[in-house]
Amino acid sequence: MTLKNAPAYIQLAVDLIQILEEHELDNDTVLKALTLVTQDFENKRDNVSIAP
Template sequence: MTKNNRQQIKLSDAPKSIQLAVDLIQLLEENKIETQTAIEALEIVLNDFKKKRLSKITAIFKTATFRW
């Protein structure tokens, strides 16, 4: 695909995850956060959110009634 053939999509039409990623990149760049520091911080955030998701799934299974 050439540069001229690329479709332009408004950020407001992009998925929420893309919008958030753009906002985070902008925040990190505007505050001149070093790349390694940003990576380490994002890994911490990612792990935290994965744990929260796992906790929610576990809670659902604990309250669910299974009938075999």
């Protein structure tokens, strides 16, 4: 399977990994940032209003 045929979430994960590695940040910094990002997107997902 090529990345081109992979699901969108796999493609995004690979892109994010590449971006983070290019910035040469330490692992703890990256993990803390990803925790915040995860919490933010979970909050957005959970607070979506469903239009009548």
